[in-house]
Amino acid sequence: MKLATFNINGIKARIDALPRWLEAAKPDAVALQEIKSVDETFPREVFEDMGYRVETHGQKGFNGVAILSRLPLEDIIRGLPGDDSDEQSRWIEATVMGNRPIRLCGLYLPNGNPTPGPKYDYKLAWMARMETRIHDLLLTEEPLVIAGDYNVIPQAEDAANPMAWTDDALYLPATRAAYRRIVNLGLTDAFRARNQSPGQYSFWDYQAGAWEKNNGIRIDHLLLSPQAADLLRDCQIDKEVRAGEKPSDHVPVWIDLAA
């Protein structure tokens, strides 16, 4: 089973690039972030015609997540549990019904800049809530894949120029500590389980020729429960997508599971 995460930075802007990548990569299911669309206007027919089921959790203008799947989806949850007052659409869960069911969480973790301030407070509170949710999901001891735009640079080797990020919400010590608390629940970073090389990125800014200079950061991750990690066959970053026509500033990251 091939599962992917892709921050598309606007479904309307990516209405050609996303189907082009789906056609080439043929993932069984993909977690999308920053659809920047309400559910009612998401162009679901484009993807249904390609054989994908479409489950969205959108909002107007910003944020918004979705799951596309060629396999049946069950037990869909929209919104990160634990705070009914949170109106931002950043979390969706579903069980992908392949030969072995996989619980898939798609997330768009808050950016948190500028720091310090209310946006950074929201980021850290959201991460604590996410930790609680994952703790609960791990109790099921079923294969669990937590895929998305984490807005976290885990280590210095995950940035071309880590010194440029020292005061940034993506790399502050408190951010990385909160991320480690989640990983330390017993999760595996799928990419690092297969590739320990520096210079492996999933995001390049649109500005200042970041792509041409390979001035990137690795912030799109797939974290695996022990039962999912046991099934891991491969994990790759589809870097070449960034050089395509009208690209997102993020590229897809995918795993292949023996499931």
Place this chain on the structure above:
DNA sequence: ATGGCTAGGCTCCCTAGA
């Protein structure tokens, strides 16, 4: 980067992103 680009709102400039 003291943000050089992109996307969306409902605009002719603003917010937001990372």
